Amino acid sequence: MISGVSISRVWAIAVKEVRHLRRDRLTGGMIAGIPVVMTILFGYAINNDVRGLSAGVVDEANTSASRQLIAATRASQVVDRLSAADSPWELEQLLANNEISIGIHIPADFERRLALGQRPLAQLLVDDSDPIILGAARGLVNLSVAGFQPTESLTTFELLPMFNPERRSAVFIVPGLCGVILTLTMVLFTSIAIVKERERGNLELLITTPVTSLELMVGKIAPYIVIGYIQVTLILLLGVWLFDLPLRGSMVELYLAVGFFVPSVLTLGLIISTIATTQFQAFQLTFVTFLPQLLLSGFMFPFEGMPKAVQYFAEIFPLTHFLRIVRGIVIRDAHLAALTDELWPLLLFFVTGMIFATLRFSKRLD
Amino acid sequence: MTGNLAISATNLTRKFGNILAVDHLNLEIPEACIFGFLGPNGCGKSTTIRMLCGLLTATEGEATVLGIDVARHPEVLKRRIGYMTQRFSLYDDLTALENLRFMGDIYRLDRQTRDDRIALLLERFELEALSNQLAGTMSGGQRQRLALMAVTLHEPDLLFLDEPTSAVDPESRRQFWEFLFDMVDTGTTILVTTHFMDEAERCHGLAILDKGALAASGSPRQMKESLPITVIEIESGHSRAVRDLLLLNSKVVDVAQIGTLLHALVDPGEAEPIRHLQRLLRQSGIKTEMKVVVPNLEDVFVMATHGLMPA
Structure with missing residues (x-):
């Protein structure tokens, strides 16, 4: 039943409500401020395509091919700041302390793996306490290197999620x-x-x-x-x-x-x-x-x-x-x-x- | 003898934008008395009190309260005054006792003193039975007594009461004033604002404020006696008609209706005021009884707010 509804009363209340808003300068400002500022800020700021992660590198092979692999990783722009570490153990520490997001471990037998083409060439230790970083790291897994063709079953990098391997x-x-x-x-x-x-x-x-x-x-x-x-x-x-x-x-x-x-x-x-x-x-x-x-x-x-x-x-x-x-x-x-x-x-x-x-x-x- | 003054203010002025709320007010209020601010709403009573408490900065002029320069040392002053705001300002969702203990702790009374004083005041203000009741569920009179207790716990030398009895029944009002006189007896000075004439009558000293300025001051008796006006009480069956007729005459300053009676304020220059008034009514044929009476405080108030009091 709408017989009890008076349009003029609804109008009176609506007008009064607008008056309240106009008297309250802060609220008035927010009417325009919230959508404008937030849309601009979040529109520019939020980006699921992560680039420029910091990474630690342990290159135990230290050959021209291993250095090429590192260069290719950097060229992908997923990682940006590379710092050298001494051991896989140190990489784990750096990951735990949030100093790096990704650890690249190139083992000493890198050249042999490259020649035989039976095992992944190197390991990516990933801080998967952020699933988006894990996603970004996954983009590096099939990086192609000269003389090695990654496939579905045999990838360039072996991905090692460090903290949440079950991905819960x-x-x-x-x-x-x-x-x-x-x-x-x-x-x-x-x-x-x-x-x-x-x-x-x-x-x-x-x-x-x-x-x-x-x-x-x-x-x-x-x-x-x-x-x-x-x-x-x-x-x-x-x-x-x-x-x-x-x-x-x-x-x-x-x-x-x-x-x-x-x-x-x-x-x-x-x-x-x-x-x-x-x-x-x-x-x-x-x-x-x-x-x-x-x-x-x-x-x-x-x-x-x-x-x-x-x-x-x-x-x-x-x-x-x-x-x-x-x-x-x-x-x-x-x-x-x-x-x-x-x-x-x-x-x-x-x-x-x-x-x-x-x-x-x-x-x-x- | 400024030593005996609780409050002294010179040219105290406060503007809000272009509005002059308090206009060059001069006050001298002696210690240990009840001093009343009488005036219509918006006459600057509350603004003056807030300036004297150090809550508002004076635009011009200065005030010394309890010998303390308010503008310079408001925090020193705050330890020695109590201010009962016009609106109930204790916590509705705390009990009477919790509110009082809170205020006692804010003034840093030691626990023993605090609890002793609370017990004493609860008894005197007849609130013992309600000590565990939420303040929000109390009646107007009970809340008002609670508020007064809360601002007197720390035994202030000076008490500001801003329309303390506006939400209170006459019996509670009478009782409330008894408490005030008890306090004055122990040396406390009380500044109270009101728009009730009977309350104003009880004050030792009175200032009538009008549009932020002092319109008249003195003791209620002084003010009534020095009133430059003749007051005629008129009894008639047609009060409204009589009033309208009398107000047309320039010698009649004001006519107020009090029940079936009329109070006419007549220029004291008129030697035979009753005859003068009866002459004015002759044509209408209305029968009236008239007599000269002693002015009351309302007459003083009307005169003051018409700007007819001698400076």
Whole structure:
């Protein structure tokens, strides 16, 4: 029945709604800003065709043919930065510590293999904690070299996926999900923290008391650090129970890293809370900061596939660094000591964010 | 003797864009009294309080509160004042007790002092039975008492109350004022804004604000006695018609209806005011009873907001 619907009332509500939007400048800006910025950013940035991976090379044959193979690999543009290593064991270490994505091992009997044409000529050790890197490496397998014709059954490279040979998606996805879920929940919790008090009128009382901005900020985020730990634990337990996730590295080190990551994302929420004036605005800003993190951090698309400028931009996000840490520790059995390059950006984000939020939060109403 | 002044402000001014919210306000409020700001909504009462608390920066002028320069040391001042906002500003989803403990901790009272004072205040404000009830589910009067407790826990020397009784029934209002007088007895200074005449009447000192400026000030009694006007009470069966007729005359400043009675403010230059008014009504044939009465505070308020008070 539509007899109860008055067009003029619907119109009145619609007009009022448009007025709300026009008065709310932030929301108005987002109407155009979100599609334009995001389409341009993600359209240029996201690229499944990975090039320029860093690789380590162990050339035990060291003949002109082996050097040709290396040159051909580089010519494919899949790998770009090549660094020499001493042993296959060292390649594994470099892979575990995320210093290279692909290891090329050319064995000492390379020339004999080339002459006999019965076994693959060399090995590709692949960091398959990112399936797209594995896909890119697969493109190298049938590289043709002078004097050797790769076939379906006999390939140039033998592919060695290092960490997830069964290629189970959960192994790759679940550790990253820890970071993604925490980024969403932690920012949501704290982004409305101060806005809520302002909207409800609590803030006017609070700023008349001797409480300092820093006390308020730290007190606001402190409980959520504990909540962050509870969430990480839940996700990992579910990962182990439901998806048989192997927890290869040290859990103590992982929990230590969480202690860097959670405060930094909470700070992002606080910054939003000092910028937004309503809970609705805080929610929008949370979304606006979450989407780039989801898409550019390396969770959904390979970090190496993005243009350099975007990579530098994405280095700001706490999630980018935490993903490397959590995947490193959980999947590749990496040690936190080897991941300090990912820790200090988190600390820097936390400290800068805290200073910004504290300075931005004024104990005045004007 | 500035030593005995709780608040002194000179040329205190605040603009919001082009709007002049507070206009060169001069105030001298002595210690240990209840001082009232009386004025219509939007007259600058709340803005003045916020400037005196250090929440808003004055566009011009300066204020010294409890001997502290507000512009320079707002944080020092905040330890010694309590500010009860117009809107209930405690946490709806915390119980009365949780709210009070929170405020006690914010002011860094040690646990023993905090709990002792809370117990004492809960008893005095008759909220013991409700101490575990959520603030959001309390009645207007209960919330108001809770809010007052919360801002007095740290025993401030100066209390700002912004329309504390606007959402409260008359009985609770009466009780509330008893608490205020108790506090003044112990040396606390209270600055309260109101638009209730009966509350204004209770204040030791009063400032009537109009469009951000001081329209009149003094004790309620002083103000009534010095009112340069004659007040005539008129009883008639046709109040509205009488009012309309009287307002046409230039000697009649204002006519307010109070129930079936009319209060006419007449130029004191008129030697025989009653006869003058009756002459005005003669043609209409309406029967009236008139007598000269002592002005009340509402008369003062009307005069002040018409700009008719002697400076």
